[in-house]
Amino acid sequence: MNAEIHTLTGAYAINALSETERSAFEEHLARCAACSKEVAELRETAAKLGSAVATPPPESLRPDVLARIRRVRQLPPDEGPIVPLRGRKWPLRATSLAAAAAAVVAIALGIQVISMDRDLDRANDQLSALTDRQAQLSGVLAAPDARVIADDDDVSGSLVVSEKLGKLAFVPGTLPEPAADETYQLWLIGPEGARSAGLLPDPSVSVVAEIGADAEMFGVTVEPKGGSEQPTSDPVVLLALS
Amino acid sequence: MHAAKPHRGKAGQAGLHAVAPAAPEETMSRVARGDEHAFAQLYDLLAERVFGLILRVMRDPAQAEEVTQEVFVELWRTASRFRPDRGSVVSWAMTIAHRRAIDRVRSSQSSLDRDARVAAGQQDRPFDAVADEVEGRFERQQVRRCLGTLTDLQRESVGLAYYQGYTYGEVATLLETPLGTVKTRLRDGLIRLRDCLGVAK
The missing domain is CATH 1.10.1740.10 (RNA polymerase sigma factor, region 2, helix turn helix motif)
Structure with missing residues (x-):
C-alpha cells in the first residue's frame, strides 16, 4: 500500500479532492479494502456534520419533488458484485506472469525512487539493494513453475511461489504502515510450528524468502521492532502454500 | 426525532x-x-x-x-x-x-466568487451562521461538543472543506498551511470526530 495516498481518505470522504486526484484515489480505492472501510466510516461521520446543520426546506419542495419523481424512470439494480480478478490459487500462464512481474517491478521501483528522492545520500546503497532484490524477485517470478497464491479478496497480499527455486516472493497488498516500534514479520509454518522468514522492511515493497522443506502455510504478523522468535500476534496474512 | x-x-x-x-x-x-x-x-x-x-x-x-x-x-x-x-x-x-x-x-461564476473570497481571506467558522434550532438538537450538540475536541487546525480544515466546499488545496491556501499538513489534519480530524461521535463498524 502507498501510505501517502492512504492519507487522502479524509479529503476524499468529504469531496475535498480536485477532479484529477479524485479519479486517482478512486482507482486506489478499488484495490484497498482498508481504505474503503475508512472512507465509509468517515462518510458516516461527515453525514453527522451535515445533519447538524439541518434546516427545514420550503413547504412547496415536498409536493414538487413527489410530482417530479413520477416522471423519472429508476435505474435497474446492479447485476451482482464485481468478481475479483484472482481466485484462490491458479497456475500462471506465461503472459499473465510477465504482467505480474512487470507490476511487481513497477511497484518496487516506484516506491524506491520516491524514498531515494528524499534521501540522496542513501541512494547508492538503496539502488544496489534494490537491484539485488529485483534480481531475486525476477528470478522467482520467471521460474517455470511459478504460481500465484492470493487471498479470496486479494487485499492483504499475494505470494508467488517457485518450488524449483525453493523460494517465494511476497507481494504486499494493502498493509497499513506499522507503528514506529513495530514491524511486519514473515513466517513459514510447518508441522514443527512457525519459523521466521525475515522481516518486511517496507509494507509496500515485495520481498523474497526461502521456503524450506516442510512449510505448509505462509503468514505475516505484527511484531515488536527487530522481530520475534515466535509469532506473538494474530496473522494479518495467512496463506496455504499448496 | x-x-x-x-x-x-x-x-x-x-x-x-x-x-x-x-x-x-x-x-x-x-x-x-x-x-x-x-x-x-x-x-x-x-x-x-x-x-x-x-x-x-x-x-x-x-x-x-x-x-x-x-x-x-x-x-x-x-x-x-x-x-x-x-x-x-x-x-x-x-x-x-x-x-x-x-x-x-x-463550477463557473460561483467558483469565481469563491476565488475572490479565498483571495480576500474571508472565511467563517463552522457554526457561526447556524441560526435555527428546529430539530436535531441532540445531534447538533453532540457534533458541537466533538468539534470542540479537535485542534484549531483540524477544526478549521474540516469546516472549510466540508461546510464551505473548498478543496484541501484551497484550504491550505486559506490557512497558509502546507498542503500535506492540511491533508493529514483533515483525516486526523475526521477520525477523531468519528471516534467521538461513536461512528464505527
Missing part, C-alpha cells in the same frame, strides 16, 4: 404506512421497487438534513432548493444501487447531496 412532521399526512390517509416509521434501510428497499409512498417517507426523513447541508455549502436558498430537488430525484433514480453493507441511508444521501452542492459551487 425526525418522525413527527406535520406533512406526513398523505401516507397516513392511505392507511398503508401510518403505523410506525420503518427503518430507513427497509424504506429504501421499497423505494428501489418503485414505491412512491416509501419515497415520501424517505423525503420526510432526509429533507431537512439534505436541504440544510446544501444550503450551508451554497448559501443561496433558491439555488439550494433547486439542488435539493435534483438530489431527491437522484436518490429515487439510483435507489436500486444503494448497498446497505456500504453504509447507512443517511450517509448515502448526504454524500450525494454534498457532492452535488460542491459540483455546483465549483
Whole structure:
C-alpha cells in the first residue's frame, strides 16, 4: 500500500479532492479494502456534520419533488458484485506472469525512487539493494513453475511461489504502515510450528524468502521492532502454500 | 426525532404506512421497487438534513432548493444501487447531496466568487451562521461538543472543506498551511470526530 495516498481518505470522504486526484484515489480505492472501510466510516461521520446543520426546506419542495419523481424512470439494480480478478490459487500462464512481474517491478521501483528522492545520500546503497532484490524477485517470478497464491479478496497480499527455486516472493497488498516500534514479520509454518522468514522492511515493497522443506502455510504478523522468535500476534496474512 | 412532521399526512390517509416509521434501510428497499409512498417517507426523513447541508455549502436558498430537488430525484433514480453493507441511508444521501452542492459551487461564476473570497481571506467558522434550532438538537450538540475536541487546525480544515466546499488545496491556501499538513489534519480530524461521535463498524 502507498501510505501517502492512504492519507487522502479524509479529503476524499468529504469531496475535498480536485477532479484529477479524485479519479486517482478512486482507482486506489478499488484495490484497498482498508481504505474503503475508512472512507465509509468517515462518510458516516461527515453525514453527522451535515445533519447538524439541518434546516427545514420550503413547504412547496415536498409536493414538487413527489410530482417530479413520477416522471423519472429508476435505474435497474446492479447485476451482482464485481468478481475479483484472482481466485484462490491458479497456475500462471506465461503472459499473465510477465504482467505480474512487470507490476511487481513497477511497484518496487516506484516506491524506491520516491524514498531515494528524499534521501540522496542513501541512494547508492538503496539502488544496489534494490537491484539485488529485483534480481531475486525476477528470478522467482520467471521460474517455470511459478504460481500465484492470493487471498479470496486479494487485499492483504499475494505470494508467488517457485518450488524449483525453493523460494517465494511476497507481494504486499494493502498493509497499513506499522507503528514506529513495530514491524511486519514473515513466517513459514510447518508441522514443527512457525519459523521466521525475515522481516518486511517496507509494507509496500515485495520481498523474497526461502521456503524450506516442510512449510505448509505462509503468514505475516505484527511484531515488536527487530522481530520475534515466535509469532506473538494474530496473522494479518495467512496463506496455504499448496 | 425526525418522525413527527406535520406533512406526513398523505401516507397516513392511505392507511398503508401510518403505523410506525420503518427503518430507513427497509424504506429504501421499497423505494428501489418503485414505491412512491416509501419515497415520501424517505423525503420526510432526509429533507431537512439534505436541504440544510446544501444550503450551508451554497448559501443561496433558491439555488439550494433547486439542488435539493435534483438530489431527491437522484436518490429515487439510483435507489436500486444503494448497498446497505456500504453504509447507512443517511450517509448515502448526504454524500450525494454534498457532492452535488460542491459540483455546483465549483463550477463557473460561483467558483469565481469563491476565488475572490479565498483571495480576500474571508472565511467563517463552522457554526457561526447556524441560526435555527428546529430539530436535531441532540445531534447538533453532540457534533458541537466533538468539534470542540479537535485542534484549531483540524477544526478549521474540516469546516472549510466540508461546510464551505473548498478543496484541501484551497484550504491550505486559506490557512497558509502546507498542503500535506492540511491533508493529514483533515483525516486526523475526521477520525477523531468519528471516534467521538461513536461512528464505527
